[in-house]
Amino acid sequence: MEGLITKKIRWGQKFGTLEIALTIIGAVLYGLGAFSTMSLAIGFITLRPFAFIAVIWGVMFGPWVGGLAALIGNTFISDILAGWFGIGGVGGAIGNFMMAFIPGLLVSHPKNWKSVALWGGIVGTLVCALFVGGWIALMGFAPFEVLFTSVLISNIPPNLILAPIISAWLFPRVQKRGLYWRDRLESAEAQSLDEEVEEVLEE
Amino acid sequence: MTIVLEMLETGKAKSPIHSCDPRMKLLWWVCFIIVPILVTNPIILIVFTAFIWILAGVAKIAKKMYRFLIVTYPIMIGFIVLTWPFFYKATPDQAFLFNWSIFHVSVEGLIYATAMGLRIVLALTACTFFVMTTDLMDLASGLGEFLQNKLGISYMYPLMVISSFKFIPELSGDYLTITDSFRSRALDIDSGSFFQRLRKLAPVSIPLIDIMLRRAQRISIALEVKAFSVNNKNRTFFKEHRVQAKDFLLLSTGVLALAISIAAVILDVAKVEMFF
Amino acid sequence: MSEAIIKVENLCFQYPGRSVNALQDVNLEIAEGEFVALIGQNGSGKTTLIKHFNGLLKPSKGKVFVKGKDTTSLRTAELARSIGYVFQNPDHQIFAETVRDEIAFGPKNLGFSEERINSEIERVLKEMDLDVDLDEMPFQLSRGQRQRLAVASVLAMEPSILIIDEPTTGQDWKESILLMNLVQNLNDKGHTCIVTTHNMNLVSLFARRVIVMKSGNIFLDGATQDVFRREEELLTAGIKAPDVYLLARSLIPQVQLGKPLTPQRLAELLNTQSNLG
Numbered sequence: 186m187e188g189l190i191t192k193k194i195r196w197g198q199k200f201g202t203l204e205i206a207l208t209i210i211g212a213v214l215y216g217l218g219a220f221s222t223m224s225l226a227i228g229f230i231t232l233r234p235f236a237f238i239a240v241i242w243g244v245m246f247g248p249w250v251g252g253l254a255a256l257i258g259n260t261f262i263s264d265i266l267a268g269w270f271g272i273g274g275v276g277g278a279i280g281n282f283m284m285a286f287i288p289g290l291l292v293s294h295p296k297n298w299k300s301v302a303l304w305g306g307i308v309g310t311l312v313c314a315l316f317v318g319g320w321i322a323l324m325g326f327a328p329f330e331v332l333f334t335s336v337l338i339s340n341i342p343p344n345l346i347l348a349p350i351i352s353a354w355l356f357p358r359v360q361k362r363g364l365y366w367r368d369r370l371e372s373a374e375a376q377s378l379d380e381e382v383e384e385v386l387e388e
Numbered sequence: 389m390t391i392v393l394e395m396l397e398t399g400k401a402k403s404p405i406h407s408c409d410p411r412m413k414l415l416w417w418v419c420f421i422i423v424p425i426l427v428t429n430p431i432i433l434i435v436f437t438a439f440i441w442i443l444a445g446v447a448k449i450a451k452k453m454y455r456f457l458i459v460t461y462p463i464m465i466g467f468i469v470l471t472w473p474f475f476y477k478a479t480p481d482q483a484f485l486f487n488w489s490i491f492h493v494s495v496e497g498l499i500y501a502t503a504m505g506l507r508i509v510l511a512l513t514a515c516t517f518f519v520m521t522t523d524l525m526d527l528a529s530g531l532g533e534f535l536q537n538k539l540g541i542s543y544m545y546p547l548m549v550i551s552s553f554k555f556i557p558e559l560s561g562d563y564l565t566i567t568d569s570f571r572s573r574a575l576d577i578d579s580g581s582f583f584q585r586l587r588k589l590a591p592v593s594i595p596l597i598d599i600m601l602r603r604a605q606r607i608s609i610a611l612e613v614k615a616f617s618v619n620n621k622n623r624t625f626f627k628e629h630r631v632q633a634k635d636f637l638l639l640s641t642g643v644l645a646l647a648i649s650i651a652a653v654i655l656d657v658a659k660v661e662m663f664f
Numbered sequence: 665m666s667e668a669i670i671k672v673e674n675l676c677f678q679y680p681g682r683s684v685n686a687l688q689d690v691n692l693e694i695a696e697g698e699f700v701a702l703i704g705q706n707g708s709g710k711t712t713l714i715k716h717f718n719g720l721l722k723p724s725k726g727k728v729f730v731k732g733k734d735t736t737s738l739r740t741a742e743l744a745r746s747i748g749y750v751f752q753n754p755d756h757q758i759f760a761e762t763v764r765d766e767i768a769f770g771p772k773n774l775g776f777s778e779e780r781i782n783s784e785i786e787r788v789l790k791e792m793d794l795d796v797d798l799d800e801m802p803f804q805l806s807r808g809q810r811q812r813l814a815v816a817s818v819l820a821m822e823p824s825i826l827i828i829d830e831p832t833t834g835q836d837w838k839e840s841i842l843l844m845n846l847v848q849n850l851n852d853k854g855h856t857c858i859v860t861t862h863n864m865n866l867v868s869l870f871a872r873r874v875i876v877m878k879s880g881n882i883f884l885d886g887a888t889q890d891v892f893r894r895e896e897e898l899l900t901a902g903i904k905a906p907d908v909y910l911l912a913r914s915l916i917p918q919v920q921l922g923k924p925l926t927p928q929r930l931a932e933l934l935n936t937q938s939n940l941g
Contacts, residue, residue, distance in 0.1 A: 206607035574744035574773035
């Protein structure tokens, strides 16, 4: 298996209808997952057993699909319905986006559990906690340490333990359906290359 | 799940406030997001919160809002009261009730915590009121029109938000059917501790994910056959929104609240510290 | 008729947050060993009714008894021992990596011994005419095979009552007939079978009793041949009787049918009629 970080960082992701559809499904799953476990709360520390969905969506379907799904799910579904949109707000939106974007961008392979655990379970979650804690502190709702630690406590267990397991298990199913984002990108590029060659030949 | 659907349904009800332009309600809400950031004076916060409850009465959602907030208020307030007194900076002139190592609880700390709690209560109330009086899909569509025509932003983004709301019932339906089919095969999902239940849900997640992926492919085809394209900037909109006098009336209450808050800041009565 | 194995008394049901009753004062008895078809338009309350039989839904008013026990106090997982419920879409329940694990799931939940589970697997595969490798992945089976696997995995729990929701949706005629024949065999062995479907031809071929639902109520209930002879009433419930009944009505309106009508039987009846004439 390859190293901990992908050799080929791809910033872009072309959005077609399938990417839109995957974003929608991811957003609903993530949003409902977060909202339905809201009652498992001790103050701001809500347990988020379904946080791994963000990481998985990023790794499987690409950083932008994953990031947008996490953003919409967290902010527009869970936060708005829970009533703390104005409080969690921008920090939660960017934080959750990053929690999916970072592993999506950097994980070397969905089956490489170390890589998923590193970028999703640790780095992505830390960045998310920084944004959420920082925003809430900036707005003066709570001290930075409180939200920062609470995000880590609620997100690290699912992202560090569940995400790598589920990612490895889910990958063959996703790939079989032709939905793995790197495969899709490569086949799209091969196609456009073919078209270019054809154009040249026609000339 | 049912509470999500109920909230989305409540947003579609009929009342003088429900029928206001959703974009105006959004602006009204923005005012009430800023207010608790500016103000920590408990009196101002209580007055504003009470005002929103009166509006909730006008919108005939007070009962539903109460049922929802009675759960979330204590969670938030509980947190605030438990944490702030410990973090509130200790100065030697405070009236300490408890002081040990880095932990210290003072009268000032408690008052401060209460004020922080009230800020969150105001923010929660305003957000819940907004969600319960607004058809979120209508809002997203209205904003989408504005974003595309005025700023040239693809309708893809509002579409994703709108569709997410639309698919909540469908996906929760899928989830319920699947869990029902496992119950029928004698899987006792409804008993045991939280972690035991999570373990039992593992087999349920397999058909669920499979159905989800298939659904995504179907949504994609549905968008495709209806000629949806990410780069289409000339999309037209069926529902057009017009701003009426009562929309301004509602918005003016938000602007007024904001103005009062700004005035309070200028007059130096916005902060809870004035009570110390 | 033997004793009622399912008894429904004044059952009303309202989905949370809805103002209209999905079921309105339903009374019903189903005897042991019956083969019942439950028909009606979409939204008439068929699925809501059968979900009460295995406790997935609990009555808002009234009572449901299964084998004499009130379902209100029982969990679905407990009722699964006596009632098997097969869902419409097999893909809503299939999860295992192998056919063996899929079938063993229910019996394991009920605490069957390993020996018993193995013999059950063998039995239900035979009963459902599934000639597949036990280690095969269920997702690779054909649609019809997956449907039969879904039935098999419910049968493995040895329920005496079998409820099958729309077993033939999305299936070709050959698979549908095959499946219904297998269900018929189970019924012959003493299982009580309840099937919901929109396929009236299958109903007339297999069911002995037909219950027609209309807006949350039982609209018609009787022997298959009697129900299908009431075309006008059926039409008001959005159901068209099978052609063979329409034909029989115009050709031999006076003849007592006695048992369900098939094209062959109609031909025989017509022959005897013309011989008599």
